[in-house]
Every structure is written in structure tokens, then in C-alpha cells.
Amino acid sequence: MDHDNMHNLPPPSSSMANQTNPDMMMTMHMTFFWGKNTEVLFSGWPGTSSGMYALSLIVVFVIAVITEWLAHSPILRGVGSTSRASGIVQTALYTFRIGLSYLVMLAVMSFNGGIFIVAMAGFAVGFLLFGSTTFKKPSDDQKTDKIPPLSSGSV
Template structure:
């Protein structure tokens, strides 16, 4: 191959759209960026509209909250039931949780800073509401249990 003439070659294209119409260059961010002009989960969504971008932030936030809710759902703990139906329900809830987790992960892979913050805020709020002991009401057996002393002797 003649290396002296390589600078005359066209750069390789990463998509068929670029080959058919070179004016439609699609770029994929590989670092975090700020702005409403992004694609989240689906091609062309949210587009360039500020309202649709706000909707995408809300959707990612809610997906993260739902993921935390499903992760701390009592159905996943089983409760000792070994019936076939309860195992099917557990499997369905687990599958939903994993699906929402992957959707949030794919949304964050848009590398949009706002989407990342919305996902982290959703996970934080979800954990605060469903997983944190700060908000949970103690169960009946925890109400009657005595709390251990803070210190074991004199100072």
C-alpha cells in the first residue's frame, strides 16, 4: 500500500447513515457533557425540546426510584414460602428490577450530566424511602426488643 497517499483517503464511517448522507454525522459522546440536546434510550428522544429533556430527567429519576423499591420489596425476600406461584412472582419482580436497572444504566450511558444526576438522585431517594432504616417503621418484634446499652461499663 502506498503510505504517501493515505491522507487522500476518506475516513472510515461508523454507520450506514454516514455512508448514504455524509451531512448526517452522528457523534456519540464518550465523556460527560451538559445540555438538553441528547438522546436517551431511544433514537431522537428527547430531541431538542427543553420540555422533553425535563421529561427524560423525570423518567430516569422514576426508573431509579422504582428499581430501589423493587430491590427492597418484601416479595423478593420470600418470607419462607416455597410454593410455585410465589417463586414465579419473585422471579417476575426480580426480572422487572433487573430490567429497570439496565434501562437506568443505558440512560446514564448517554453521558449527559443531567441524566446522571437524575439517576443518582432517584437511587438516593429510592433508598431513603425503601431501604434506609431512618424512614422505616420498626416492626412489632423490634418494638418489644430491648436496646443494648451504649457503653459496657464505667468511663
């Protein structure tokens, strides 16, 4: 490579476009920021409206909860059936879950602090409801009695 002639190279194409047409300039945050003026998942969404920003927070939260629900669903874990049809359903649900996970990841990549917080809260609530043992009844084989049962023969 000829290092002596590198100073003659033009700038990269994206920066050239920004220099020639300032209207094409697009700012993208590369650090977390706070505010409602952001773009989440789609160009122009949520815009500058506070109501639409609140809607985007709710959408990201719900997607994260649904992702956790699918991750801990007995259908996805394959409990009960080994047929090809159930395998295809499992694969479709797995693909849908991964797609939702990527949507949440892309939303977080907007670097908006509020979006990040609701994504983490959605995953936490989803895990609390569907993955943790907080709201589950232990099955008969997992029950551990701290008090030994009374035997009817001894007094």
C-alpha cells in the first residue's frame, strides 16, 4: 500500500454526502441520552409527540414481556409431544421469539435511556411472571415439607 498518497484519498462516501447536501445529514446518538425526541425501530417513529413516545415505551415493554413468555412457554420447551407437527410449531414459535428479541435489541440501539429501562423492566416482569418460581405451584415431586408428617401409629 502506498502510504505517501493516502492524503489524496477522498473522504468516505457517507461523509461526502453529508458535506454536499446538508439536508441529508442524519444525527445518530452513539451514547445513551434522555429525551422523547428519538427514533425507535422505524424512521420517524415516535416523532416529537410525548404521547407517541409513551406508546413506544409501552410497545417495547410488551414485546419484552411476550419474549419472556415465549421463552418459558411449555409449547416452546416441547413438553408432551414428539411429533413432527409439534416440532414445526416449536420452530415457528422459536423463530418468532428470536425475532421479537431482535426487535427489542434494535429498539435499545436507539440509545434512548427510557427505551433501555422499559426493555429491561419488560424482561424482568416477564421472567418474574413466567420464568421464576414466585408464582408457580411446586409439583408433587418437587415439594419439600419442612415439617415431617405425623405418623398415625406413634403417640
